[in-house]
Amino acid sequence: MSQKRTLTKYQEYSEGIINTVREPLITLDQDLRVVTVSRSFYEVFKVKPEETVGQLIYDLGNKQWDIPRLRELLEDILPKKATFDNYEVEHDFATIGRRIMLLNARQIQGVLGKERIILLAIEDITERREIENGLEKTRKELAVIKQSADEASEFAESVINTVREPLITLDQDLRVITVSRSFYEVFKVKPEETVGQLIYDLGNKQWDIPRLRELLEDILPKKATFDDYEVEHDFATIGRRIMLLNARQIQGVLGKERVILLAIEDITGRKEIEAGLEKTRKELEVIKKTADEASEFAESVINTVREPLITLDQDLRVITVSRSFYEVFKVKPEETVGQLIYDLGNKQWDIPRLRELLEDILPKKATFDDYEVEHDFATIGRRIMLLNARQIQGVLGKERVILLAIEDITERKEIEAGLGKAHEELTELAAELKRAARVKSEFLANMSHELRTPLNSINGFSEVLYDETFGPLNVKQKQYVNNVLTSGKHLLLLINQILDMAKVEAGKMKLALSSLPTKSLLNELTMLVADMVTKKKIEMLIEIAEDLPDIEADELKVKEIMYNLLSNAVKFTPEGGKIGMRANKAGSEIEIVVWDTGVGIAAENMGKIFEGFFRVDTPYSRVTEGTGLGLPLSKKLVELHGGKLTVESEGLNKGTLVRFTLPVVSRMGV
Amino acid sequence: MTKRAVVVDDNANNLMLEKDLLEVAGFEVFVAENASDAITIARKEKPDIIVMDVRLPDMRGTEAARILRQDKETSGIPIVFVTASVMGEGREEIINITNSGFIGKPINTRTFAKEISQFIK
Numbered sequence: 001m002s003q004k005r006t007l008t009k010y011q012e013y014s015e016g017i018i019n020t021v022r023e024p025l026i027t028l029d030q031d032l033r034v035v036t037v038s039r040s041f042y043e044v045f046k047v048k049p050e051e052t053v054g055q056l057i058y059d060l061g062n063k064q065w066d067i068p069r070l071r072e073l074l075e076d077i078l079p080k081k082a083t084f085d086n087y088e089v090e091h092d093f094a095t096i097g098r099r100i101m102l103l104n105a106r107q108i109q110g111v112l113g114k115e116r117i118i119l120l121a122i123e124d125i126t127e128r129r130e131i132e133n134g135l136e137k138t139r140k141e142l143a144v145i146k147q148s149a150d151e152a153s154e155f156a157e158s159v160i161n162t163v164r165e166p167l168i169t170l171d172q173d174l175r176v177i178t179v180s181r182s183f184y185e186v187f188k189v190k191p192e193e194t195v196g197q198l199i200y201d202l203g204n205k206q207w208d209i210p211r212l213r214e215l216l217e218d219i220l221p222k223k224a225t226f227d228d229y230e231v232e233h234d235f236a237t238i239g240r241r242i243m244l245l246n247a248r249q250i251q252g253v254l255g256k257e258r259v260i261l262l263a264i265e266d267i268t269g270r271k272e273i274e275a276g277l278e279k280t281r282k283e284l285e286v287i288k289k290t291a292d293e294a295s296e297f298a299e300s301v302i303n304t305v306r307e308p309l310i311t312l313d314q315d316l317r318v319i320t321v322s323r324s325f326y327e328v329f330k331v332k333p334e335e336t337v338g339q340l341i342y343d344l345g346n347k348q349w350d351i352p353r354l355r356e357l358l359e360d361i362l363p364k365k366a367t368f369d370d371y372e373v374e375h376d377f378a379t380i381g382r383r384i385m386l387l388n389a390r391q392i393q394g395v396l397g398k399e400r401v402i403l404l405a406i407e408d409i410t411e412r413k414e415i416e417a418g419l420g421k422a423h424e425e426l427t428e429l430a431a432e433l434k435r436a437a438r439v440k441s442e443f444l445a446n447m448s449h450e451l452r453t454p455l456n457s458i459n460g461f462s463e464v465l466y467d468e469t470f471g472p473l474n475v476k477q478k479q480y481v482n483n484v485l486t487s488g489k490h491l492l493l494l495i496n497q498i499l500d501m502a503k504v505e506a507g508k509m510k511l512a513l514s515s516l517p518t519k520s521l522l523n524e525l526t527m528l529v530a531d532m533v534t535k536k537k538i539e540m541l542i543e544i545a546e547d548l549p550d551i552e553a554d555e556l557k558v559k560e561i562m563y564n565l566l567s568n569a570v571k572f573t574p575e576g577g578k579i580g581m582r583a584n585k586a587g588s589e590i591e592i593v594v595w596d597t598g599v600g601i602a603a604e605n606m607g608k609i610f611e612g613f614f615r616v617d618t619p620y621s622r623v624t625e626g627t628g629l630g631l632p633l634s635k636k637l638v639e640l641h642g643g644k645l646t647v648e649s650e651g652l653n654k655g656t657l658v659r660f661t662l663p664v665v666s667r668m669g670v
Numbered sequence: 671m672t673k674r675a676v677v678v679d680d681n682a683n684n685l686m687l688e689k690d691l692l693e694v695a696g697f698e699v700f701v702a703e704n705a706s707d708a709i710t711i712a713r714k715e716k717p718d719i720i721v722m723d724v725r726l727p728d729m730r731g732t733e734a735a736r737i738l739r740q741d742k743e744t745s746g747i748p749i750v751f752v753t754a755s756v757m758g759e760g761r762e763e764i765i766n767i768t769n770s771g772f773i774g775k776p777i778n779t780r781t782f783a784k785e786i787s788q789f790i791k
Contacts, residue, residue, distance in 0.1 A: 444757065445755065445757045448754070448755075449725065449753075449754045449755050451754075452754035452774075452775045452776060453681055453684065453754045453775065454683075455776045456681075456684050456687070456777060457681070457683040458776075459776045460684070460687040460691075460776060460779050461683075461687060463779040464690070464779050467780065488776075492776060499757065503757075
């Protein structure tokens with residue numbers, strides 16, 4: 001991605017150059033529509049940006065640009081040559097009159113987001129031409145002067161006066177003899193201040209120029225003639241000027257022994273144009289350099305890309321190959337470039353799908369993406385590749401180039417296949433787990449059913465016997481049948497609690513929520529253990545806060561929790577001890593504490609009390625009295641309501657405190 | 671008038687327990703150990719109530735109920751299912767049967783006959 005950014009910067013840079021160049025510049029796409037135009041183009045050719053970009057070049061400025069020579073150049077010459085220099089075009093524009101232009105064009109690949117663009121530099125040389133023509137004329141005229149000087153000095157004088165170029169004749173004391181009209185015009189001096197004056201004194205001594213002195217006093221006496229002596233001078237009246245001086249010493253004309261003819265060419269404007277041209281040339285060079293750099297950059301991109309890349313000519317012979325291509329496909333450069341792609345690596349690349357792609361598909365489509373090819377290479381084994389190709393016109397000195405990017409997706413495919421397999425296995429596993437859960441659920445239901453069926457007889461018949469429905473029992477019989485009934489009921493409790501535990505753990509326990517009048521419910525529940533408390537002479541303390549709110553919970557489950565905890569407290573507290581229950585509001589919950597002064601829990605047993613079937617050995621409890629599931633089940637039921645249950649004990653015989661919370665508003669959403 | 675009940679249970683002990691409890695409460699009781707016999711007896715005796723187990727050897731009690739409901743002679747007889755299946759399985763099918771009730775095992779012998787009587791109109 002950073003490479004792409006760099007390329008964009010190049011493009012911006014190029015565009016920047018185009019805009020600063022004085023020379024009008026225009027970029028066209030391959031349909032000859034304007035992509036960008038330099039500022040100077042608008043200024044020189046008086047066209048507006050909104051009428052320009054996207055337009056066919058011939059349509060610009062109200063079809064003023066529909067110039068036969070330009071058509072010839074863009075349509076006939078450029079496609080063949082890709083570049084041309086100094087193509088001269090003369091055209092009469094409706095807005096700016098007759099112009100002579102020098103056109104320079106370059107065809108550039110793949111910049112400014114276009115496949116092919118034409119960079120057209122337009123140099124308006126109309127004025128330069130005029131100057132050049134003028135110079136040529138002057139030179140010719142000078143030649144005429146020279147020729148005729150001996151014979152016809154009058155004629156010479158008239159010539160001097162008609163010449164556009166400022167001309168001045170001096171006598172040997174460097175005083176002005178005659179001056180051409182153009183001299184007055186150009187240098188803003190008056191005839192009456194000129195003739196007879198020392199040249200240095202002209203125009204208020206403006207002409208006292210060291211270089212001129214050197215020329216007239218040192219050089220000319222020795223050489224009699226000199227050409228194109230360049231003098232730069234800052235004139236008070238007309239500013240800094242660059243002049244080209246040409247001088248001749250002529251014997252015996254105009255009635256003088258020796259006359260100096262001095263032609264002064266003001267080349268300031270030309271110099272400026274030349275300087276501008278030079279600058280433009282330099283800038284064009286920079287553009288060219290940038291273009292070259294972009295091309296180099298493109299090549300370096302090819303070489304740095306991880307993806308193997310290969311460029312083929314239209315005969316499918318290898319032009320260039322990226323480093324990674326050599327590395328991935330274990331071929332050597334010397335065996336690669338110039339070879340037919342199918343012959344690479346000992347004909348390993350003769351792949352039917354690749355032939356199909358390069359010979360059938362690409363010629364029709366010019367581009368294709370993500371064409372998957374699987375092939376068994378002799379050197380590197382079976383590979384799955386993703387091919388992307390582009391057909392590109394006129395790069396790397398070839399008419400048509402195929403750029404082929406080869407992505408080796410073998411490993412990715414393997415990973416995908418592995419993922420697919422893993423997914424299948426997971427699906428199977430999930431189904432298996434689901435089946436196992438169903439089997440477990442069915443097993444529990446069956447177990448429940450099978451255990452209850454005989455218990456129905458055991459409990460039923462012993463109850464009927466105990467009730468003496470069919471006749472009286474003696475004391476021993478009655479006691480025995482009571483023992484059977486008690487054991488039967490204990491077994492039923494055990495079955496129910498085991499099944500409840502299994503249900504909670506399987507997430508199958510459903511709560512039947514309703515609004516519970518907490519204060520009356522708790523009072524009522526303490527009555528359930530009242531008999532046991534009285535029997536053991538235990539003191540029971542009930543503290544229910546006045547502001548205890550009603551809660552949303554499953555009534556049967558709350559009763560079960562409270563009964564389990566209260567009966568535990570009674571069971572594990574010796575005669576004469578104390579048990580108690582406190583209920584308070586605690587934020588959005590109620591907190592209930594059930595405590596006793598009984599046997600407590602040794603620190604080492606704290607972790608075991610929730611495991612199930614663990615009962616503290618105590619002289620006050622009998623095995624038949626509990627299932628060992630009351631506390632673990634109560635904890636699960638509290639948690640099912642969204643509360644927490646914790647047990648605290650300072651140690652053996654230090655009593656136990658069970659604290660649990662229940663939310664006022666159920667978070668179960670059932 | 672003496673209330674008449676058909677009691678169906680494949681467990682002989684439980685069948686005896688239910689029969690005795692109902693007879694003590696003054697019912698005339700007809701017993702069956704499978705659904706087919708129960709249907710035959712019900713059609714013949716047209717009892718005031720049918721007390722039926724759900725898991726029976728020949729068909730489910732709910733299927734027997736569907737057959738009894740389709741027969742004009744027996745369609746109006748209330749059916750009380752007495753079952754050890756208390757974990758929610760098959761509860762839907764029982765609820766969907768009109769004029770029916772549910773008692774879980776183990777039963778409370780002290781209230782059983784009274785509960786059954788409440789289903790008779």
